[in-house]
Structures are given as structure tokens and as C-alpha cells.
Amino acid sequence: MADTSNSWSSQQGMNQSAVINLSDVGEMEIVNDEGDQSDYETGFADSPKQDKNGKGVQEEARQRIGQHVTEMFWNAGKQQAKKAWSLYGNIDILRPYFNVEPHEVRARLLMSLIPQKPTNERQRVYRELYGPLMVIFTLIALLLFQMKTAEHKVEEGTLMGTAFGVCFTYWFGAAALVWFLAYVCNTRIAMLQILSMMGYSLVGHCLVLFLGTLIHTSHDHLFFYLLWAVIGGISALKMVCIVVSRTHGQSQRLIVCGAIVTLHLLFLLYLHFAYHQIVEDLSDTFNSDLQLKIEPANLQNKDVNEAVKKVTFSALHGAKQLVNSPAAEGLHKVVSKSVAGDIKHVVADQKAMLMGNQTKF
Amino acid sequence: MADVEFHDREIMNDVPLEGDITVPGLKTQYEDQEISTLDEPVRETIMRDVKAVGTKFWHVLYPKQSSSLLKEWDLWGPLILCVFLAMMLQGSTEELNKMRDGGPQFAEVFVIYWVGAVIVTLNIKLLGGNISFFQSICVLGYCVCPLAISLIICRIILIASQTTALFVVRFIIVVIAFGWSTFASTAFLTDCHPPNRKALAIYPIFLFYFVISWLIISHTHS
Incomplete structure (x- = not known):
């Protein structure tokens, strides 16, 4: 006062x-x-x-x-x-969690894709937030990239906001759920360790999304499923190994590991299909368009074919009647051959033109 | 807390002093003796600030280790660049606006710009760098300048009908600008990073400029 x-x-x-x-x-x-x-x-x-x-x-x-x-x-x-x-x-409170050297981060990033066989000894989990945060920002950038290429539309808010929201909600939400389960099942792991572990495991997501966006080959998603199973599986296995080494009891292990694996792999599926769907839709409609445009062209070609055949036939018939000689037979063959060849050429040209138009689209 | 109270006391003590300034006899002497920015024309004041902003832009375009960006920080340059980028990147034609429900791009660019700068700054602080918050934001904001220039060039190129060759040209320009921005910002901030963790501090900067440059290159409709 x-x-x-x-x-x-x-x-x-x-x-x-x-x-x-x-x-x-x-x-x-x-x-x-x-x-x-x-x-x-x-x-x-x-x-x-x-x-x-x-x-x-x-x-x-x-x-x-x-x-x-x-x-x-x-x-x-x-x-x-x-x-x-x-x-x-409060920044000072967070500072210890950012106390890392570049080579440590590199090693941890690599280690997140190399599962270690669980033994009786507890596997080490770092209490560090720099790596996970950077991985998540990279994931956000990749998601933005994917959304833009997929022409993803957001009704309210921005693409950036959606990407941010999805990634951070998953990180905190999944970590909170796993923490709760770990607490119930008596796993010896702290919240910060869970955050760090799940953050590092998102490296696999980054790799899969990057490759999946870059090499978008066909419609059957075989390539994506392969990556999903291998890379996603490896990073999930890494987490499972850590949890197994820190939990006692089979059913407890099963609950926590099941939750982690389900969340991890479903999130990757969601990220791929939620923001990739539109590319497929586009290419699907594009393909059906192509077929629709080619069919009338084929019909037209048939009409032309028949008309030309009729004309040539009647002309040849008339000529036969006029000349009525074996030479006419030879003429008939020659003319019909050349006409058929011409028609083939015309049809091929028209198809080529149509294809050209489609690619321009 | 301590400095807040001190500030308050100072204001209170200043009250009688304020009365003294308006004493008629003193005024003319005051004017003559001191170079006061209170009396100068508004134009001069504005020109001085504009010049300061201009020299900072020049420092970014020609980056050598200079501390003027750090010492006399301002947020005018970043604000101008940000609004410029956001306006240029927004879908301008009526049809596109209809198609994209008003286009959230202005807000998007704005948020990426400021939130990105804040995140990078916080990261530097968390890694143990010694720099003030606004200094870092100033530097990061000004270093977008090469990318803004590349955006102008891209918009000019986009006027012509598009071919692959032109896309390659645009790509190269944006990549050069991206490298330039990253290089300039690291050159200015290099003293503030902890020496053994440069890579950790540079990665978010790299990501920040990468997203912006990618926004520029993906902006295809003129």
C-alpha cells in the first residue's frame, strides 16, 4: 500500500x-x-x-x-x-528437458526405429522434449504439404490450425491415455518419458507420410500398406519392447502394449487416408471422365466404319455388275484393304487427340 | 515486482515536474538549447524510421556480421513483410475465392509467420541462447525479405503461360531465396546460439523458412 x-x-x-x-x-x-x-x-x-x-x-x-x-x-x-x-x-523450468547435444538427438532418432529385445533389465527412456517437438513440427510441415497437394479444404480455421491441432492432440491425448493405463497397470514410466517415447516414435510417421506423398503410385495403396506395416510396425515394436521391459504381469503388458500399438498404427492410417482421400477421388473422377469421353468417340468411329463399308460395298457391287470379270475380284480386295487401313489410321488419330486433351486437363 | 513499484513511484514524482515545463519563461530557452524530437516535423520522424527499416533490409540482403539488427530491433519490417506475403499469397480471383470459401490463406500465412517465429525464438531460448525475445523475432522477420523478393519474381513469371521450364525457373529462384534467408538468419543469430548446439537451433529455422518457401512455390494461380 x-x-x-x-x-x-x-x-x-x-x-x-x-x-x-x-x-x-x-x-x-x-x-x-x-x-x-x-x-x-x-x-x-x-x-x-x-x-x-x-x-x-x-x-x-x-x-x-x-x-x-x-x-x-x-x-x-x-x-x-x-x-x-x-x-x-517458466521457460526456465522447461530448460532441463532441452539439454541435449546434436549427436544425442541423432542417435535417439535412429534408435526409435531399432527395437531392442526386452530383458529383465529396464530399458532406458529419456526425459527430453527437444527431439519430440521437432519431430512433431516436421510432421506438421509434412501434413501441410499433403493437404495442399490433396487440395484439402477446411470449413472453419486454417490448414495450419488443423495440422497443429491433429498432431498436438494426438501427442498429448495419446500420452495421457497411455499414462493412465500405465498407472493402472503398474508400469514404471513417467508422463515425461511417455511423451518423449511417443514423440520419437512419430519419426516413423514422418518417413511414411513423406514417402507416401512423394511416391504416390497407384490406387491399390500396396506401397503405403507395406511402409505402414514395416516402418510403423518397427517404431511400434520399439515402444512395446520398452513397455514390456518395465511392466510385470502378462495381462498388464498386453493392455498397455495393445493400447500403444493401436493408437500408433491407427493414427498413421488416419493421417494417410484423411488427407489423402481427395487425391484418389480426383483421379477416380478424372478416369471416369476419360472413359465417358472415349466411348462416344468409339461409337462415332463405328458409325463411320459402317457407312464407309456400305458405300464401298455398293460401289464395288456396281462395278462388279458393270465389269463382271475376275479382275474385279482383285480390285475389290485392294480397295477394301486400303479403306480399312485408312479407317484404322483415322481412329488411331482421333484416339491420340483425345488422350492429348485429357493429359492437358 | 521491484521495478514495477519503482516505475510507479517515478511517475508520481514526475507530476510536479510536468507543471514546470509549461512555465512560459523557460520554453524558448528549452527550444534553443536541446535537439528535441518533440518539435521536429512528422515527416522527418517518419523518414528517420523508414531509413532505419531500409538499412535493416539492406543488412539482410547483404548479410555480414552486423549487430544493428540485433541492437535496434523493431517490428515494422516483419509486419510489412508479413502483410505483403499474406496478401500476395491469397487467391485473388473471384472464382477461386468462391471455390475456397473465402480463402483462409491470409490467416494461414499470418499465423505461420508469427507462430513460427515465436516457436523458433522459444527454441533458441530453451537451448540456452542469450537473446531477447523481440530481437530474435525481429531478425527472423527481416530475414524473410529474400523470400518476399522471390515471391514478386514468381508472380511476374506466373503472368506468362506455364510450362515446365518456367516451373524449374521458379523452383530455382525460390530455392536460392530459401538458402539466402536461412544463411542470413543464422549469420545474425550465430553469436546467440550456444556453440555446441548450433545444429539444434538451426533446424527449426530451416523448417520455418522451408514452409514459407514451399507456400510460395505452391502458389500457382496468378
Whole structure:
């Protein structure tokens, strides 16, 4: 409350510089108010003692309320500032989890894809957040890339927001669920270790998504399923090994490992199909379009074929009747051959043109 | 807490002093003696700030170890660049706007720019670098300048009908700008990184500029 007393004294000081020789503060205020409006001398003379009871009390109350309000605001502001400051100061709390060397991060990234056989000894899990965070940011960038190439549309919010939301929700949500299960099943693992483990395991997701977006070959997803099974499987197995080495009891192991593997592999499937579907839809519609356009062209070709055949046949018939000689037979063969060849050429040209148009699309 | 109280007391003590400035006799002397920025024309003030921003842009385009970007940070340059990028990357034609429900791209670019810079800065701080928050944001913001230039060139190229050769040209330009941005920002921030963890600090910067440059190259409609 040093602040209020300070302001009080300064106010008093100000007043004293304007009006001399007055000790009562309430009265001084009145004098000051009136003095502002009119002359100095009259203001001093017109301040009667009776005002002190009526107007003075009001004025004092007003002043007090004013003081209280400013105090309230000041305190609220102070608390806000304190909160912001402590938030910024909290960075220091996180700092130990970022205490890594580049070669350590590299080794851990590699190790997340190399499962170790569980023994009686507990496998080490690091309490580190730099690697997982960077892996997740990479995953977000890859998702953005995938969404853009798939022309993914978001009704509300942005692509960036969706990617951020999906990745961080999975990370925290899945880790919380696994932590709960681990707590129930008596696995010796801390929340931070789970976060770190699951974060590092997302390296597999990054690899699969990157390769799947880059090498988008056919419709049967065989390539993706292969990657999903191999890389996703390896990183899931790594986590399973860690959990198995830290849990006692078969059913407990089964529950925690089952939850982790299901979450891990389903998330990868979701990431692939939720934001990849549109590419397929596009190519499907594109293909059906192509067929629709080729069919009428084939029909047209048939019509032309038949018409030409009729014409040539009637012409040849007429010629046969006219000439009626064995030479006409030879002519018939030659002409029909050449006409058929021409028709073939025309059809091939038309098809080529159509294909060209399609590729331009 | 301590400095907050101190600040408050200072304000309170200043109150009578404020009255003194308006004393009529002193004013003319005051004007004559001191070079005050209070009295200068607005144009001069603005020009001085614009010049400061301009020199910083020049420092980014011609990166040599200079501390002016760090010492006198401002957020004008980053703001200008950010709004410029966001506006240029937005789908401009009516049809596209209809197709994409108003286009969230402005917000997208804006968020990527600022959130990305904040994340990179926090990462540097968490790794134990000694740099103030806004200094780092200033440097990261200004270093987008090469990418903004590449965006202008790409927009000019996009006016012509597109071929693979033109795409390759655009790609090369954006890649050069990306390298330039990353190089400039690491050159400015190199003293602030902890010496043995440079790779860890540079990776998020790399990712940040990579996303921005990828946004630029994927922007195909003019």
C-alpha cells in the first residue's frame, strides 16, 4: 500500500502549492474545485464551514470510491502482469528437458526405429522434449504439404490450425491415455518419458507420410500398406519392447502394449487416408471422365466404319455388275484393304487427340 | 515486482515536474538549447524510421556480421513483410475465392509467420541462447525479405503461360531465396546460439523458412 500513500502525499503536495495553509484535505478539495472555475480569492472566501458537512462528505465518499476503484484496477493489472511474467519465467523450468547435444538427438532418432529385445533389465527412456517437438513440427510441415497437394479444404480455421491441432492432440491425448493405463497397470514410466517415447516414435510417421506423398503410385495403396506395416510396425515394436521391459504381469503388458500399438498404427492410417482421400477421388473422377469421353468417340468411329463399308460395298457391287470379270475380284480386295487401313489410321488419330486433351486437363 | 513499484513511484514524482515545463519563461530557452524530437516535423520522424527499416533490409540482403539488427530491433519490417506475403499469397480471383470459401490463406500465412517465429525464438531460448525475445523475432522477420523478393519474381513469371521450364525457373529462384534467408538468419543469430548446439537451433529455422518457401512455390494461380 505504499503506492496509495505515495499518491496521497503527492496530491497533497500539489494542493499545497496552489492553496496555502490548509490542513484539512476534504475542505481543500472543495476549495480547489471552486477555485478552478472562478477567481482564487473568491473561492477562498466563499468556502463556508457548513459545506463541510453536506458537500464535504459526498466529496470524501467520491474520493474514497475513486481510490478503491483505482486500487482494484491496479491490483488486477498487477496480477495480470505477474501471471505473464511467471509464464515467461517458466521457460526456465522447461530448460532441463532441452539439454541435449546434436549427436544425442541423432542417435535417439535412429534408435526409435531399432527395437531392442526386452530383458529383465529396464530399458532406458529419456526425459527430453527437444527431439519430440521437432519431430512433431516436421510432421506438421509434412501434413501441410499433403493437404495442399490433396487440395484439402477446411470449413472453419486454417490448414495450419488443423495440422497443429491433429498432431498436438494426438501427442498429448495419446500420452495421457497411455499414462493412465500405465498407472493402472503398474508400469514404471513417467508422463515425461511417455511423451518423449511417443514423440520419437512419430519419426516413423514422418518417413511414411513423406514417402507416401512423394511416391504416390497407384490406387491399390500396396506401397503405403507395406511402409505402414514395416516402418510403423518397427517404431511400434520399439515402444512395446520398452513397455514390456518395465511392466510385470502378462495381462498388464498386453493392455498397455495393445493400447500403444493401436493408437500408433491407427493414427498413421488416419493421417494417410484423411488427407489423402481427395487425391484418389480426383483421379477416380478424372478416369471416369476419360472413359465417358472415349466411348462416344468409339461409337462415332463405328458409325463411320459402317457407312464407309456400305458405300464401298455398293460401289464395288456396281462395278462388279458393270465389269463382271475376275479382275474385279482383285480390285475389290485392294480397295477394301486400303479403306480399312485408312479407317484404322483415322481412329488411331482421333484416339491420340483425345488422350492429348485429357493429359492437358 | 521491484521495478514495477519503482516505475510507479517515478511517475508520481514526475507530476510536479510536468507543471514546470509549461512555465512560459523557460520554453524558448528549452527550444534553443536541446535537439528535441518533440518539435521536429512528422515527416522527418517518419523518414528517420523508414531509413532505419531500409538499412535493416539492406543488412539482410547483404548479410555480414552486423549487430544493428540485433541492437535496434523493431517490428515494422516483419509486419510489412508479413502483410505483403499474406496478401500476395491469397487467391485473388473471384472464382477461386468462391471455390475456397473465402480463402483462409491470409490467416494461414499470418499465423505461420508469427507462430513460427515465436516457436523458433522459444527454441533458441530453451537451448540456452542469450537473446531477447523481440530481437530474435525481429531478425527472423527481416530475414524473410529474400523470400518476399522471390515471391514478386514468381508472380511476374506466373503472368506468362506455364510450362515446365518456367516451373524449374521458379523452383530455382525460390530455392536460392530459401538458402539466402536461412544463411542470413543464422549469420545474425550465430553469436546467440550456444556453440555446441548450433545444429539444434538451426533446424527449426530451416523448417520455418522451408514452409514459407514451399507456400510460395505452391502458389500457382496468378
